Amino acid sequence: MSGPSVEFLDHTADLRVRFRAPTMEKLVETAARALGEYLYGPPFAGEDEEVRAVVDGGDGLARFVAALNEALFILQERRLHIRGVFLRDDLTNWKLTFLTERTAQSPSTEIKAATYHEAVLRREGEGWLAEITFDL
């Protein structure tokens, strides 16, 4: 498994993205950072702020989608750019810590949500692959 990667796939109305990473923690981080860059461009070295969230219930895919919706909330509503993610898997829930920095920019577009539509989350070799459709 090489390093994390992000690939934008074709979709008529919305946004479909394929993420790859060696671990689940890195997969969430890769996706959260990619969403931030899609909305704001690359992060600047701003003032650090940690945001904690818990996603629970459902299976791994449900938690992954929920984690991305947490990331979107942080990015768009709190106007924080995400630089990193720590994930602790407590079997029934994921405890997430988002490392963020405040941004003065306005997002260039709006992502309403990460959806479950044809959502994919699976092992690929030693790592993980996810494909998610985002509603714009």
Place this chain on the structure above:
Amino acid sequence: MTNIREVAENIYEIPREGEMRVPGRLYLDEALLDHVRHEASLQQVANVATLPGIVGYSFAMPDIHQGYGFSIGGVAAMDAEDGVVSPGGVGYDINCGVRLARTSLDYPSIKDRLPEIVASLYAMIPTGIGSHGAIPRLSRGDLQMVLAQGAGWAVKKGYGTNADLEFTEERGAFRDADPEGVSKRANERGSDQLGTLGSGNHFVELAVVEEIYHPEAAQAYGLFEGQVTVMIHSGSRGLGYQVCDDYLRVLGEAMRRYGIHLPDRQLACVPLGSPEGQRYLGAMRASANFAWANRQILMALAQRALERSAGVSPKQLGFGLVYDLAHNIVKFEEHEFEGEKRKVAVHRKGATRAFGPGRHEVPERYRAVGQPVLLPGDMGRASYLLVGTEKAMQETFGSSAHGAGRQMSRSQALREASKRNILAEMKERHVEVMAANKKTIAEEMPEAYKDVSAVAEVMHRTGISLKVARFRPVGVIKG
């Protein structure tokens, strides 16, 4: 999908097979069918046909395009006793919808002032992502009132008049909304977004009535050729997105208990009468009320902007609502199906109610002709107003198309636009455009959408809704 067969002019069917409980029915011409033949949207129509309690057909209107779960342009009626409710059949932007307001102004009287008028609209109406500031952040108490009272709350606060409510679907509020079913986070997201347009394909458009096809309906709606109108497209903003997300998770877990298995998790659904279904419906209605209040406020802001920038009095402006309708919603309605009266929950995802003459839900002033059906197009070509028909009542549970429908992905539109100056092209077409950023203008370029005239023609030829008037955009603000 290859097994599609034509059953009448501009009507195609996806035969029932596999887990499908009913066939799919598509209202398309050949060119529109070619646009979607290799897209996922037709499979989405077939997936919706697997939902428990679906009655008749899984429908696709001519503006169908790939969505998530349901296609955009999808309609499904679920039996009120045996059927399910699916948040994916409503979408994230609950009660996204359109309203059309008329003025007494004609185009020549504002033509030279258009840049100022559009600038005034842009200054008055907050646009873009997470925009706020139209009205101060709402207290929890006020927000609860908005969620319960919808557009009526806005009117009480001085945004518009009681007459506007008469011409708003449901009079601008579901009476059985449940504000308590709206999560704390959804409340947080909505508290400073009332009276904001949002981003993407949401817009306020100044449009001129260019041609009238149905004089009787046009007269009932108060429209004449050359008249300046205002069209507003917006929804429930972050509050609605959060409600949809919250309940998709709840229903996704609950449906296993009801033994429901689906081809797509985004179609998550539960029985209409279940506690989870009832909670979603209550919260969905509260979000819909937020959207109606939002469009009511946006209309009042547009009126103020027009009065100031066009230098006219309220009387000279003659501002009045033609109609406001929802195109992302689920509603209980009574319809005749196979000779029997049936109560059904009609899911319209990117589709418009199109009730024909005589229905009590249609405002009294319009009841003899039928419900106005708004079909906004792209920012460069045209929009249409149609009228609902008895044929729609018989064939599509009183439903019609909602717009043009995208044909180009956003990345493709951005690539195309990078070689062109879209703003300059719009000026050449005599359309003044202002937007929060250039990316939006590129993504929303006219060619990114199908030609709405083709969509209107299919609805007209099949008799599902008849053309009343065509509009030409002359000024647009976008988020």
